[in-house]
Amino acid sequence: MRIIDLPKILDPRGNLTFLQNNAQIPFEIKRTYWIYDVPGGEERGSHALKSTEEIIIALSGSFDVTIHDGKKEHCISLNRSYKGIYVPPMHWRKINNFSTNSVALVIASTFFDNNDYLRDFDEFISQTKV
Secondary structure: OEEEEOOEEOOOOOOEEOOOEOOOEOOOOOEEEEEEOOOOOOOEEEEEEOOOOEEEEEEEOOEEEEEEOOOOEEEEEEOOOOEEEEEOOOOEEEEEOOOOOOEEEEEEOOOOOHHHEEOOHHHHHHHHOO
16 A cells, blocks of 8 residues: 555646556556545445555545454555555455545446456455465
8 A cells, every 4th residue: 555646737727637557556457446425434445455456545535444354454644636545365454434526436447347346355454464
């Protein structure tokens, strides 16, 4: 897990941020999706991915990303569209504390595969000890 600083082009007409394969993104992008209109108090994620790498960016608003590596838990607040968090495989993640009108962009290294998901925290912990 690490914070990724994305390029920020300042312009009086409005700022611009971009990302590219093999530059800011440490993997080939296979899938993107975004999370939005999350009702107050709800949580997204609460799973680990066996082989997928992800980057999570707050395109709008703010939210917290809690990541557990099997030993330690870290909570990062994302609230800038030029900062992302890299989540390697086999890290439990949950996203919560969404502000009104927030949008979370997720960039993934694999196509969707339901078999890549670990949705039980105890199973995740047992697999990280192997």
